[in-house]
Structure formats: structure tokens, C-alpha cells
Amino acid sequence: MSKVRVAVFGASGYAGEELLRILLRHPNAEVVAITSRKNAGEPVSTVFPRFTGAPLTFVEPKVDEIAAKCDAAILALPHGLATEYAIPLLKAGVKVFDISADFRLKSAAKYKEYYKVDHPAPELLAKAVYGLPERYRDQLRTADLVACAGCYPTSSILPTAPLLAAKLVKPTGIAVVSCSGVTGAGRKVDLPYIFPECNESLKAYGVVGHRHLPEIEQEMAFAAGVPEMAINFIPHLAPMNRCINSTILMDAADGCTLEKIGEVYEQAYGKEQFVRILPAKRCADTKYVSMTNTCEIGYNLDPHTNKVIVTSVIDNLTKGASGQAVQCMNIRFGLDEAAGLI
Known part of the structure; x- marks a missing residue:
């Protein structure tokens, strides 16, 4: 060839x-x-x-x-x-x-x-x-x-789409809290991204109307089978060169269990080379995806708040x-x- x-x-x-x-x-x-x-x-x-x-x-x-x-x-x-x-x-x-x-x-x-x-x-x-x-x-x-x-959307859509499609979570009240390495801002000299400003610092930015928001909402809505969705997306700049960690909170639908979440993820990604589903109750970690094309996903269900809590990590420059x-x-x-x- x-x-x-x-x-x-x-x-x-x-x-x-x-x-x-x-x-x-x-x-x-x-x-x-x-x-x-x-x-x-x-x-x-x-x-x-x-x-x-x-x-x-x-x-x-x-x-x-x-x-x-x-x-x-x-x-x-x-x-x-x-x-x-x-x-x-x-x-x-x-x-x-x-x-x-x-x-x-x-x-x-x-x-x-x-x-x-x-x-x-x-x-x-x-x-x-x-x-x-x-x-x-x-x-x-x-x-x-x-x-x-996009990088933030990838870390948000891959873990949520199967759960939305299976109706295990509600398409309302979703919050995505993401932390990105500084390379996500591009290779440029700009005050907020120089070493003394970023090192030993973790801060939110663009908490209302971030440009990645409509992309995430669009794809979540497609997965959920609804015309539109509105979510909270709260990005942070993290003191690391690369990778993204997204923690996603979703309201569990009736009948949602940890076992069903695991089954849905297995059906969606069990044969995928670049998505790794962790055992229930474990959290994803950026150090295991750095410089790889892998998305790692962890999941839990909080009975106190009836929230599905998903953690998702990717390398922002690769996956x-x-x-x-x-x-x-x-x-x-x-x-x-x-x-x-x-």
C-alpha cells in the first residue's frame, strides 16, 4: 500500500x-x-x-x-x-x-x-x-x-454520551468541571500563561459562555435525542504542561445503578482501543494518559445526592x-x- x-x-x-x-x-x-x-x-x-x-x-x-x-x-x-x-x-x-x-x-x-x-x-x-x-x-x-x-469536548462527550443515550442520566442539570494543562492555550507568549503566573496556581476562567460550550451541548443533545441542552461548563487552567481532567456531575434517572452504568460503558467502549473504562468507584488520573491517544473514564454513583459522578482524562494535545x-x-x-x- x-x-x-x-x-x-x-x-x-x-x-x-x-x-x-x-x-x-x-x-x-x-x-x-x-x-x-x-x-x-x-x-x-x-x-x-x-x-x-x-x-x-x-x-x-x-x-x-x-x-x-x-x-x-x-x-x-x-x-x-x-x-x-x-x-x-x-x-x-x-x-x-x-x-x-x-x-x-x-x-x-x-x-x-x-x-x-x-x-x-x-x-x-x-x-x-x-x-x-x-x-x-x-x-x-x-x-x-x-x-x-475539541479537547474539552472530547473529555466531556465520551463519558456522557453513552449514559445519555441509555437514559441512565437526565439531560438537565449537568455540570462539567475541567482542568487543562497550559499547552491548551497554544504556543504563544502571553502573560497569563508564562511560568510565574501558572506555576503553583489553579484557577477557573471562562465560566460563562466558553467557546467550547456549544460544541459540548450540541453533541450531548445528539446523544440524548433532544433538540437542545444547557449545561454548566467550568474550565480551569492547571499548573501542568498537558492533559485534561474533567469531573462531570449528572442527575441519575430512575433505575440507574452502578452495575447498569458499567454495562452501558462496556457495550459502548468495550472494543475501543482508545477508551479505557476503570472499575466502578475509581477515578481517572491524567498521568496514565499523558502522551497517549487514550481517554480514561471512571464512574461512581452518590446515593446521598443521586448524582452520577464521572471522571474523564485525556492528553489535550493527543486525543x-x-x-x-x-x-x-x-x-x-x-x-x-x-x-x-x-
């Missing part, structure tokens, strides 16, 4: 670095272009010394030239910019895997509400397949445009971004789903 030729747009950020870490060891992929306006003309080792010896040089993001030599493009670009590249790449027949939020929401109105601008290509929102393999694997097999699920994109790419091109990821 010939290798899938992959171009990485925006390869000089944290997600770009993680993509290169995965793709350069991928047995069925060849990185044919890495773009960065700032670093164009520089060898990859100048920006990321870990890749010394890799025959790659950053180039300007000239879509026509790059599209002519790649099968897949992974867009590790800021929100709002990805669409500019996705449109011509799609027209050129390239399969696009977008790590930004440009195509995740099905509603152009919701996009405008949370991103404060009109969507530049609303006709593509219906075409995009949501890039969460454990939920949309069949659709991903034929997708031309994949909107890879929450780059690893997820590669997993989706593997599915789309008929490769081993775990290629490059284990």
Missing part, C-alpha cells in the same frame, strides 16, 4: 509538534509539507530540536503547490483561519482534517453567537463530519472534511487534538486505526 501523503498547516505550534511526533513514526504516512509563515525556510530542527535529522523544512502555506502533492491536509491553525485553507484544499480533492473549531458546530447562528463573526462558509457546516471516532466512525470512512473534536486527527485520517484512508498512535 502506498503511503498517505500528509501536509500539516500550522506545524510550528504545540499541536503541530505533536502531529509531527506521531506522523514521523507512522508506518503508512509521509509528511510532504509543513507550513509556518514565521518559520518558512527553516529546518524543522530549528524550531523543534527533537526532530533533528528529519528532512523537513517549513514552507509558506501556498495551497495550490501543497495540494498538488498531498492526499490529506491537517489544519493546526487558529480558529477563523482554517476555513481560508480548507475551501481551496477541498476543491483540489484533498481530504481535510481540521483541528480548529471552524466546522464543529452545525449551527451558523451558534457559531456567530460564540465566535462573534459570521461563519465564512456556512454551506460546509452540514458537510463536515464531527471527528470523534468512537461516535462517528462510519461517517468518517467517507468524509472529505473532518472537524476534529484532544493531533492524535484524534490522525485516528480520523487512519479511518478515512482505510488504515489500521491505531497506526502511529501506539
